[in-house]
Amino acid sequence: MTARSARPAQSRPVRRTPATVRPPRGSRTPGGPRGLHARARRAWDRPLTAYYLILGGSLLITVLGLVMVYSASQIKALQSGLAPSYFFRKQLLAAVLGGGLMLLGARMPVRRHRALAYPLLAGSVFLLGMVQIPGIGVSVNGNQNWISLGGPFQMQPSEFAKIALVLWAADLLARKQEKKLLTQWKHLLVPLTPVTFLLLGLIMLGGDMGTTIILTAILFGLLWLAGAPTRLFSGVLGAATVLGALLIKTSAHRMSRLACIAATDPGPGDQCWQAVHGIYALASGGLFGSGLGASMEKWGELPEPHTDFIFAITGEELGLAGTLSVLALFAALGYAGIRVAGRTEDPFVRYAAGGVTTWIMAQAVINMGAVLGLLPIAGVPLPLFSYGGSALLPTMFAVGLLIAFARDEPAARATLAALAKRKPVFGRRPARLRWKTMRRRLKKRPSGER
Secondary structure, eight states: OOHHHHSOOOOOOOOOOTTTSOOOTTOSSOOHHHHHHHHHHHHHTSTTHHHHHHHHHHHHHHHHHHHHHHHHHHHHHHHTTSOTTHHHHHHHHHHHHHHHHHHHHHHSOHHHHHHTHHHHHHHHHHHHHHHTSTTTEEEETTEEEEEEOSTTOEEOHHHHHHHHHHHHHHHHHHHHHHTTOTTSHHHHHTTHHHHHHHHHHHHHTTTOHHHHHHHHHHHHHHHHHTTOOHHHHHHHHHHHHHHHHHHHHTOHHHHHHHHTTTOOSOOGGGTTHHHHHHHHHHHHHTTTOSOTTOOSTTTTTSSSTTTTTHHHHHHHHHHHHHHHHHHHHHHHHHHHHHHHHHHOOOHHHHHHHHHHHHHHHHHHHHHHHHHTTSSOOOOOOOTTTSSOHHHHHHHHHHHHHHHHHHHTSHHHHHHHHHHHHHSOOTTOOOTTOOOOOHHHHSOOOOTTOO
16 A cells, blocks of 8 residues: 555535525525515415405404594593493494394305395385384484484484495496496496485485485495496586585585584684584694593583594594504505405406495595594594494494405415315314324233233
């Protein structure tokens, strides 16, 4: 053996090719704001995003609304000789019943929703007619839009007319689209527009201008989803504007509300008292508010603090942070509804989801705009938030429809099926799992051996 051969062999360095070099951790997603944006976008595009936004957003709005109803209504209840929690208990009962309706709407198949369209519409027309019968209809704040159910319970049929119009119009437009009739003007307008005007006329007999605005917004939203041409859309919008201006012009009460837009002084006869004190409540809240239950405007200064102007009390007690949180929840709910309407292939689901989203968003904008002094006071509650069982029950059922539609998307349905397969059945052990007990580990011993 030579010295050269005795020398231990030196290992040659392994040259890694670019294909074998592992990329650093996190290099697939760029870091910093771009990486955060990419991860947020991927999470936002997941199949169940709309489902979770609708379910979580609606429940959070309802729970926060219960808290604010309890805080805003205590003084009003005491002034009426009632228990401080009177309005809260009624709202809690309505929320429990509404939760059952939301669960029912979320579990019902689409064909059952379509089957409810005509019975709901006929029932709404019948109840709206009953409101005008003396002895049955009840007048509240100058508007006769209520039916007494006995005791302290009343019902406002115009609130149920919203969900009836959405379901009936969605079924009507879906059947016409299947027959390819929506390219003709007469099929776009008839019978959708006459039936909507019938509901509007019955509601206006009681003097409820706010609900007529919401139904008109639903009509425009459905026509836009149906692909109405610009000329037709502009014509219907112009006719509605002229009719609305005529109704406002002929009523001194509505003219006074129109004059209170952006008012900073109560004016002659304190006609703008409610609008001005709503601004006072928002202005005194600051960034984080005066604290839950510490509002000063609810002590008789602000009328209807737990219904139409509950958003002002929220701004006073929870501040800008509280009001922006409410706005963010409504924005998330609106985005999810638009996403459900845009991603479905079922025309009924598209029209129904678009109609419900238009209804909730238009009503929220009108209520908040009135509190902020940007719009006239229309007397509509903040959806899922303000006090009122007649408004809460149909709205929660409509949210249940959105949940059902979000679950019915093909990608969401596949994801839910995959998640259901992962969950072990209660009371059964998974087949892959082996229990290693001491008895199974012991080998079989011969008889007589201890």
